[in-house]
Amino acid sequence: MQRTITKAELAAHNTRSSCWLALYGEVYNVSSYLAKHPGGASLLLSVSGKDATKDFEAVHGAEGQKLIEDSLPRGSKIGALAPQESGEGREQSPREAPVPPLESIINLEDMRLAARAAMTKQTWDYYESGAETETALRESSAAFQRIFLRPRVLVGVRGVSAGCRILGQPSAFPVYVSGSAMVGMAHPEGEGALMRAAGSAGVVYMVPTLSSRPLEEVAAQRAPGQPAFFQLYVSSDRSRTEAIVRRVEALGFQALFVTVDVPVPGRRETDMRNAFEGAPPSAMSGDEVDRGRGVMGALRTFYDPALCWDDLPWLRSLTSLPIVLKGVQTAEDALLAARHPCVSGIVVSNHGGRQLDYARSPIEVLEEVTAALRREGLQDSIEVLLDGGIRRGTDVFKAIALGARAVGLSRPVLWGVAAYGQAGAERVLGMLRNEFETTMRLMGARRLGDVGPECLSIRSAAASRL
Ligand code: HEM
Ligand SMILES: Cc1cc2nc3c(=O)[nH]c(=O)nc-3n(C[C@H](O)[C@H](O)[C@H](O)COP(=O)(O)O)c2cc1C
Incomplete structure (x- = not known):
């Protein structure tokens, strides 16, 4: 027995x-x-x-x-x-309560609250946490609230066109789904559900290296002709990275987003605390595993602190896909990227406030980056994207006005998929598109070419920070 x-x-x-x-x-x-x-x-x-x-x-x-x-x-x-x-038969935790009907969710904050009810505490903390004091996390969305809009009237805005191309790939509006590790923690269908949601919303999904589902299975969820990007962590075991890049290229992905802001994982303390939950008092002693680092700590073999600019030609030699650097945070690095023969684009990003605390808000950095590129005549050398803290159509509009080609969205789609599966992620993308097109109309902008710095009232996104 x-x-x-x-x-x-x-x-x-x-x-x-x-x-x-x-x-x-x-x-x-x-x-x-x-x-x-x-x-x-x-x-x-x-x-x-x-x-x-x-x-x-x-x-x-x-x-x-x-x-x-x-x-x-x-x-x-x-x-x-x-x-x-065992898991079965345990009492439902207060964090896994029923969610309201999907139709009652009318903005991204509603979706956040629904997801909070649906997720376990550990998953919620892993998704929501930022580094240390979480100032970078808060500031990423707060900075958008310091930028105001200057609408033009009597333009005639019955038809507006929000469609664009991101790294040559068509998108229904200037938003893509930015990769986040282990979507399986939110929903059993994981990345596959996000791929299908992106397809039906007409936007591009960036599949993460740390996908909870096999890459082939996620790629197979694409509709015919649906483009997809891949988020790459370069491992200290370079042969592992080479094998991944070759798989990604063979599966017909359209761009590689190399994450450059994780030489080491950031200190997300809420997530770290969970590592102790349920562990015996002796958990930290006597073994090499660093339990005190939570989910991210457990995954730390996936990064390489030695990664540097000189590695880019090696990466270029592995693939003909466009290489985009995800996590640029200064004009200096944007200029290096723009002058680098291997780089097609950058994402101005602080990793959703999860890496360096007190990193500036991406929208503030974007202002600095696009100004520097213009000053050096390099504005057409690379595509500039932004992610972090996008919660409203007006946020998307402000980033486009400051020179971003498109913006990435992570947590809001995770909330959607956690609470309602694929339909929830679709609703997030649908609500954001609706808000963005409404903003275009109210701003008197018929197409993305009409959206520029003159639309904004902004002395500096840094003004009166905090
Ligand atoms: C004890 C039962 C387990 C077995 C038998 C097992 C087996 C394997 C195998 C065969 C692979 C190679 C790749 C594949 O075929 O999918 C793998 C990779 C991996 N496993 Fe496990 N595993 C176990 C538990 C776990 C647990 C508990 C975790 C996480 C906490 C984990 C995380 C991983 C990761 C991150 C990879 C690398 C995936 C990649 O490089 O794409 N495994 N495992
Ligand atoms: C739970 C979670 C996991 C993430 N995992 C990764 C990852 O594996 N690789 C990566 O480059 N970025 C990762 N990110 C960062 C996102 O791609 C993106 O830069 C950031 O979250 C955007 O901000 P937002 O969540 O406010 O939209 C993750 C973000 C979250 C919230």
Whole structure:
């Protein structure tokens, strides 16, 4: 008969020499598998002594269950987690409450509240958290509120056209979905749901390196002719990056967004605190795994602090796709990018306030970047995109007016997919497009070419910061 293992007994086995974890109600001893796990030992250690089903599914998907039998050595299964202690049958947490009808959601803030109700505390904290004091996070959206608009009247705006091209790819309006890791934590269909939502909204989705679903499966969700971008983390294991880039190119993606603002993961303290939740007091001792770094810490082998400008020719040699640097935050780096033969574009971004605290708001940086590019006559050398803190159609409008080709959106689509699946993400994109087109009409702008700095009343986006 199968042995029953209590949560307390499981929790005691959280070291390299005795590493147990629970998956789908079964308890496994994975000590001998640690060194063989292709995702690294530290990820397994970060969930040791715990029910790892959710983390497992976020990366391997529900079908990953087959991996367990195929990959773990015989005899790894040592018993069943005591029934009342596995995920099933537990009481619904207050954060997983019912959501209101989708039609009642009329703006992105409504969607945020619905998602908050739908998500577990751990997922909510991972999505919402910013670095340290979260000043960069707050400032990213607050800065938009310091920019006012100068509408023109009697223009005749019955028909407005918001369509554009981003890195040569058509988009219904100047917004794309920016990649965020492990969408599977929000919804079991994960990145696939976002790909379909982007397709039906006529915008481009940037699939993340840390996708919870296999890349091929996500790519297969594209409608015929639907373009897609890929967010690339360059790993210190360059052969791993080479293999990913080749897969991305073979799957027909249209651009590579190389994240350049994560030499190391930022300190997201809310997320870090969750790493201790449920862990025994000894969790920090005696093992190499840094539990105190939360979900991001567990994934830190995916970055390379040594990445530098000189690596770009190597990346260029791997692919003919346009290379975009995601996470530029100064005019100096924008000029280096514009003069670099390997770079087609930049995203002015502070990673949604999740990396360097006190990083300036992207809209403030955009003003500096586009001015510098114009001054040097380089405005046509690269495409300038922006992400971070976009919550209203007016925010999109302000970024376009300051010279962005388009803007990226992350958290709002995650809220949508967490609360309502694909339909929720579609609604977010639909609401934002509606707000943007309304703003164009009220501003007397018939096409994107009419949207320029003269539309704004702005001495400086930095003025009266905070
Ligand atoms: C103990 C059960 C587990 C087994 C048998 C297992 C097996 C595997 C295998 C075979 C791969 C290679 C890629 C693939 O075929 O998908 C892999 C990769 C990976 N695993 Fe696991 N895994 C387990 C648990 C986990 C857990 C709990 C996590 C997260 C906390 C995790 C995170 C990862 C990551 C991030 C990768 C790399 C994905 C990539 O490079 O694309 N695994 N795992
Ligand atoms: C939960 C979450 C995970 C993210 N994961 C990644 C990632 O893996 N790679 C990356 O380049 N950016 C990542 N980002 C940053 C986004 O791509 C984007 O730069 C930023 O979140 C945009 O700000 P917004 O969330 O206010 O729209 C992530 C953002 C969030 C919220």
